[in-house]
Amino acid sequence: NAGVTQTPKFQVLKTGQSMTLQCAQDMNHNSMYWYRQDPGMGLRLIYYSASEGTTDKGEVPNGYNVSRLNKREFSLRLESAAPSQTSVYFCASTISGTGELFFGEGSRLTVL
Amino acid sequence: EDQVTQSPEALRLQEGESSSLNCSYTVSGLRGLFWYRQDPGKGPEFLFTLYSAGEEKEKERLKATLTKKESFLHITAPKPEDSATYLCAVRVSGNTGKLIFGQGTTLQVKP
Numbered sequence: 001n002a003g004v005t006q007t008p009k010f011q012v013l014k015t016g017q018s019m020t021l022q023c024a025q026d027m028n029h030n031s032m033y034w035y036r037q038d039p040g041m042g043l044r045l046i047y048y049s050a051s052e053g054t055t056d057k058g059e060v061p062n063g064y065n066v067s068r069l070n071k072r073e074f075s076l077r078l079e080s081a082a083p084s085q086t087s088v089y090f091c092a093s094t095i096s097g098t099g100e101l102f103f104g105e106g107s108r109l110t111v112l
Numbered sequence: 113e114d115q116v117t118q119s120p121e122a123l124r125l126q127e128g129e130s131s132s133l134n135c136s137y138t139v140s141g142l143r144g145l146f147w148y149r150q151d152p153g154k155g156p157e158f159l160f161t162l163y164s165a166g167e168e169k170e171k172e173r174l175k176a177t178l179t180k181k182e183s184f185l186h187i188t189a190p191k192p193e194d195s196a197t198y199l200c201a202v203r204v205s206g207n208t209g210k211l212i213f214g215q216g217t218t219l220q221v222k223p
Contacts, residue, residue: 004155033210035213040215041215042116042199042213042214042215042216043156043199043201043213044213045210045211045212048210058210090155090156092155098161099143099144099146099161099201099203099211100146100158100161101148101156101158101211102158103155103156103157104155105153105154105155106153106154106155
């Protein structure tokens, strides 16, 4: 049982480049989330999708876009990467109505 | 503004030395407080959910408690394998299930 799978695990970008982080879950969860984690800042919500077909902004959405491709997949896109987007990105999912999130292993992004 | 603050930032214990981690919150309407454990290089892993003041949950050497203003994660006779970062999060009334996380407490247990 894979749970939440994120790709890639590591990525180095140059300022201005674009990329997409992929996330897929196999637990039939309705809600999916993208967080970033920075030292001393804790986990901050970028975007979330309460159910298939809906997406909403979190605390720090600027510079990002998301797509809920289907019930399983939720992608995060950086259109023009900036050094401030250097971070560890976590995808998570849950059954609707609970705070018991299941997290992926993280994607470590460095923007030079 | 909804806020979650954890203390201390870091804690070093000897094996067997019991202690507590604190999570204080100021939110408009609490719909659950959650504790997670995060090992280095991994995603957070769910531990407990608490919904109302006075509620307690236990798992092995860990016990989580909740008051109207804060939660404690008590660690009894810790072992080196309890070393990790412990994250607290709250779910607030009026949102659609998203969580607000504290900064975490990094626990190191020395043998």
